[in-house]
Amino acid sequence: MHFKNEKNQTKFKNMSNEKTIKSALISVFSKDGLAPIVKKLNEQGVTIYSTGGTEKFINDLGINVVPVEDVTSYPSILGGRVKTLHPKVFGGILNRQNHDGDVAELAEYNIPQIDVVIVDLYPFEKTVASGASNQDIIEKIDIGGISLIRAAAKNYADVICVSSVDDYAEFLELISVNNGAISEEDRKRFATKAFNVSSHYDSAIFNYFNANNDETVLKISETKGKVLRYGENPHQKGFFYGNFDDLFTNFMARN
Known part of the structure; x- marks a missing residue:
């Protein structure tokens, strides 16, 4: 006789390796090269969420965009320091799409699924190199952007993270050739790029703060x-x- 142990049954369902993009969160500092991606996503029927200047940029293209504020019910606060740091944003990114409990919680709390995150970071290194004041440099330490990158890259099983303008052309080609379907191999490859971006960024910030070598630590990040x-x-x-x-x-x- 065989007894079925429900506790040992996996919560995960079998799902295809490919994921088709149905929703995107776009929040970038530089808009260079963004328009073709936005137009292609719109052409493919993707729901686009955005914030601040990026939201205006997309609206000016004549494309519908959902303000993140409509999702969170909170405006951008503290002079723009807090925009996307909210459970309804990060829940949409970090949920496991084939996990029954996660799917149920998204429905319970009315959290939209997010399939792609396109985000870049405030230009910290350029600001330091420009000789800007300490206050201006501090304001270029990105919080929301780096958090979005880490969340989307961590959940590459379900989400693709585009973390640099250098990757726009490749991402546009991917969604154009495959009609918005992205393989897990490509999602992981973009996640690797994303963690490279985030680790380099944090190294630059640490080295700025540690200019007097108070911490006996050497951090070198060569990206080329x-x-x-x-x-x-x-x-x-x-x-x-x-x-x-x-x-x-x-x-x-x-x-």
Whole structure:
């Protein structure tokens, strides 16, 4: 005789590897290259949620957009410091779409599902390099954006995170070729890019605060590596990080 143990039954249903985008949250500092993506998402019937300047940008394109304030019932507060930090936003991103409990809670609390997050970060490093005041630099420490990136990347099983304008062209091609369907492999690849963005950003902030070396910690984040022909051995991959031209110039000067 076989006894079925309900407690050991998985809460998860079998689902396809591909996810079709039905809703998107877009909140970016730079609008460069965004218009073609917004137009394509609109063409595919995707519901778009947005905030502040991005919301206005999308409206000016003649495309319907749902203000995040309509979802949260809260306006942007504290001079824009708090816009998206709300359970109805992060619940929509972090829920597991094949988990019965999560699906039930979304319905109970009227939380909309979010399938793609397109967000970039305040230009912290550029602000520091410009010689801006400490107060201006502090205001360029992104809170909502970095939280959205981490949430969407963590939940790559269901959500795709586009965290940099550098990835807009590739994302546009993905949704154009596949009619909005994104594979888990691509979602994870974009999540990797997103965690690269977030870790580099946090390293830059730490290094600014630790300018006097109060903390005996070294954080180096090189994001532009050069692929070499091979590594230490021909069968290995090799990469160079840093300014190769400067290295070559210094080497020649010594000789």
